[in-house]
């Protein structure tokens with residue numbers, strides 16, 4: 001028997017090498033005449049911004065460029081983009097970049113059309129006015145933000161990650177062009193790739209999972225599996241970029257419909273406190289959270305099915321959890337040491353993360369203490 005569910009919409013997805021050429025036609029169809037393109041200095045340097053602007057101008061579409069996106073955007077970063085936006089005239093947004101560019105564009109869209117600060121939108125469905133049409137062109141394969149109606153923005157000061165969601169914030173269109181991800185620096189591809197894998201695995205067992213989100217999670221896992229070994233080796237081959245980009249987007253759709261879990265809830269404080277890159281923080285916590293979740297029958301059954309997929313692909317005869325432990329162990333170690341009192345503070349911050357509420361096994365603050373102790377190989381105090 002299938003449990004009842006209600007699905008969230010998806011952006012129109014256009015996938016394939018070179019499909020960025022379809023952007024102007026799609027924009028015209030949406031009735032947008034002039035855009036604010038939100039991006040970061042790295043993409044300006046890589047030449048992607050110039051090429052995209054030329055494509056748009058050729059089609060008679062006006063474009064203003066905001067190129068100051070910072071990693072892990074804060075409330076102030078969103079306001080900086082909005083202050084720039086207020087000086088320009090445009091009727092649609094396009095984000096060209098990784099999760100930070102996509103989140104900054106979404107956040108700017110909230111502020112420009114509805115006012116206030118990003119903390120006013122923490123949660124879901126708090127924007128009263130319509131938002132401008134928004135399109136996303138991810139240049140990294142990881143966050144899946146192009147398929148989600150949430151902007152992840154850090155609170156000024158505490159750096160707490162706030163998920164600010166609204167159905168109106170969802171992209172109308174996501175252009176998934178693997179060729180654009182070719183300039184992604186390889187270490188970034190490793191971090192974002194592991195993040196995408198974590199999205200597939202956490203959404204697969206989330207307490208909010210549905211028949212549909214489970215399909216997205218498994219399809220994402222299968223695409224990511226085809227490429228992740230090469231990506232972690234910093235040696236992408238053939239279709240690896242395409243599999244990762246599609247896998248990341250499908251994981252994003254899974255999250256949109258099922259949310260995440262305790263690996264993200266415990267990773268976010270490591271980023272907020274120590275500045276650990278998101279993918280590395282998630283990689284550090286994921287195997288321990290999976291072992292914790294194995295105690296729940298529903299999750300254990302899904303892990304078993306995914307272990308069978310590993311065998312089917314001829315990737316490993318290890319169990320899924322052992323394989324994830326092995327894979328994440330190949331990443332560069334996080335250079336922080338947390339003592340017992342810091343671990344207690346981290347655990348309290350993790351418990352406050354909304355995303356942990358969807359973990360298949362309820363996680364108490366004391367469980368987060370144990371998860372961090374396991375991750376940092378700290379012995380239990382006598």
Ligand SMILES: [Fe+2]
Pocket residue numbers: 143195198199264278282
């Ligand atoms: Fe993530």
